[in-house]
Amino acid sequence: MATKTKNTGRNNRRRSTNDDRRVLTSRTVAVVVVLLAVMGLLSARYGLGPSEESVTATDATSEGTGSAVAPPALAETPPNLGPAVELTDIDGWINADPTTTGLSSYGGQVRIVQYWTFGCFNCKNTLPHLKEIYNRYQPDGLEIIGVHAPEFDYEADPNNVSAAVVELGVNWPVALDTSKTNFRSWQGDRRFWPRTYVIDQNGDIRFDHIGEGAYDELEATVAHLLANGA
Amino acid sequence: MSTLLLLAEGFEAAQLPCTLVLLVTGIAVGMTARETAIPAMVSFSLSVLVFSWTRFSDRGAGWHTLIAAIALIAAVVILFLPPIRRLDLVAIAAGVLVGFAAAELWLPCVGEQFGRLLMQLPERGLSGVALMAIFLTGTLSPVLALAAIHHLTPDWILERVEPIWSVVGGFLLSGLAVATAVGYHETVLGWLFEWSVR
Numbered sequence: 001m002a003t004k005t006k007n008t009g010r011n012n013r014r015r016s017t018n019d020d021r022r023v024l025t026s027r028t029v030a031v032v033v034v035l036l037a038v039m040g041l042l043s044a045r046y047g048l049g050p051s052e053e054s055v056t057a058t059d060a061t062s063e064g065t066g067s068a069v070a071p072p073a074l075a076e077t078p079p080n081l082g083p084a085v086e087l088t089d090i091d092g093w094i095n096a097d098p099t100t101t102g103l104s105s106y107g108g109q110v111r112i113v114q115y116w117t118f119g120c121f122n123c124k125n126t127l128p129h130l131k132e133i134y135n136r137y138q139p140d141g142l143e144i145i146g147v148h149a150p151e152f153d154y155e156a157d158p159n160n161v162s163a164a165v166v167e168l169g170v171n172w173p174v175a176l177d178t179s180k181t182n183f184r185s186w187q188g189d190r191r192f193w194p195r196t197y198v199i200d201q202n203g204d205i206r207f208d209h210i211g212e213g214a215y216d217e218l219e220a221t222v223a224h225l226l227a228n229g230a
Numbered sequence: 231m232s233t234l235l236l237l238a239e240g241f242e243a244a245q246l247p248c249t250l251v252l253l254v255t256g257i258a259v260g261m262t263a264r265e266t267a268i269p270a271m272v273s274f275s276l277s278v279l280v281f282s283w284t285r286f287s288d289r290g291a292g293w294h295t296l297i298a299a300i301a302l303i304a305a306v307v308i309l310f311l312p313p314i315r316r317l318d319l320v321a322i323a324a325g326v327l328v329g330f331a332a333a334e335l336w337l338p339c340v341g342e343q344f345g346r347l348l349m350q351l352p353e354r355g356l357s358g359v360a361l362m363a364i365f366l367t368g369t370l371s372p373v374l375a376l377a378a379i380h381h382l383t384p385d386w387i388l389e390r391v392e393p394i395w396s397v398v399g400g401f402l403l404s405g406l407a408v409a410t411a412v413g414y415h416e417t418v419l420g421w422l423f424e425w426s427v428r
Contacts (some may be wrong), residue, residue: 120339121246151248151337152420190286192348193248193339211345 072220081205087147089181092158094165096173110225111199112144115183118164119155122212123194127168129215133222134172140226144172149183198222200230233364236343240368247423248339249369252278254402254422255332256373259325261399264392266321271377273322275370277329282336283362287351335415
């Protein structure tokens with residue numbers, strides 16, 4: 001008799017818990033639906049919008065310079081975002097002269113500095129665009145410096161980085177920022193992969209972009225700095 | 231259109247190793263919370279949203295953000311108050327704390343749409359939170375899917391499975407906590423990633 005009463009009590013408690021859970025779940029669904037609706041309304045009103053229109057492509061054919069499309073041009077001078085911090089605590093360099101120590105080794109040149117890691121899908125997506133820009137502007141004095149800041153241990157092994165650099169066809173200097181000292185000092189609390197900067201001939205940052213994309217603006221900034229100086 | 235692309239990029243990001251810290255912690259908190267998995271995972275997701283937005287929009291130092299976060303969390307708790315039990319409150323608090331830690335540890339790999347959002351985030355107000363929420367809906371989809379599976383699973387199965395789940399989840403969470411304290415969380419996540427692709 002006592003066991004029967006105990007079992008009935010336990011069953012009632014479970015039923016009550018299940019009822020509570022059902023109410024809780026229906027409220028969760030209601031809150032999520034309301035949140036999604038608010039998000040939808042806000043993003044419809046204030047969505048990302050079209051890409052920035054600071055870059056315009058010029059059709060070179062109209063200028064009689066051949067069939068290729070000329071590099072994109074900037075609508076205005078790229079803003080000066082302040083001096084770039086020198087690279088420190090670099091564990092080694094790949095594709096670089098043995099005397100290379102940091103940014104100053106390429107002083108006076110226009111430099112693209114990209115923070116990346118070979119395991120990052122989005123970083124790899126930027127490489128074909130960087131290669132195109134490098135092939136086009138290296139003869140004019142552009143240098144790309146890939147700062148390899150690993151996320152996981154297997155990305156920190158220099159042998160794995162060297163193999164990835166060969167496999168991915170990266171032919172510009174790569175600095176090994178294994179301790180992520182520079183990754184932190186350049187990006188502060190807003191740290192991402194990839195992050196791409198353009199440094200002018202005076203060592204000032206003139207372009208800063210997070211993630212993939214903005215390749216036309218990147219190229220236009222490089223072309224502008226090479227043509228007009230800092 | 232770009233909003234849909236942002237959501238799609240969020241789903242894509244859910245498959246990338248950079249996002250592992252969010253998914254492992256979110257799933258582990260759900261597993262450990264047993265019958266309170268849903269409030270724990272919802273509060274985890276909201277916490278990731280609020281604290282990652284705070285961090286990525288450079289609003290970390292402002293008191294107004296902290297107040298906004300507390301208001302948001304309090305609103306959720308109030309909404310759930312009538313059927314809420316002490317156990318649920320603990321689960322919500324745990325979800326918020328783990329969400330805060332995950333948002334702090336998260337170093338995202340960024341695609342084109344999310345990159346555009348991150349560039350604009352410091353100048354955006356509430357619309358920035360909404361767009362972050364859209365991206366995170368995709369990114370945290372495995373956590374939300376687990377919550378849905380938990381909801382749809384019959385009670386008799388849950389009663390058998392939850393004790394094992396909670397031990398695995400608790401082990402994972404405490405392992406990550408120790409690894410984070412000694413600065414080895416990236417190593418542990420690296421192992422998990424390598425193991426998952428092997």
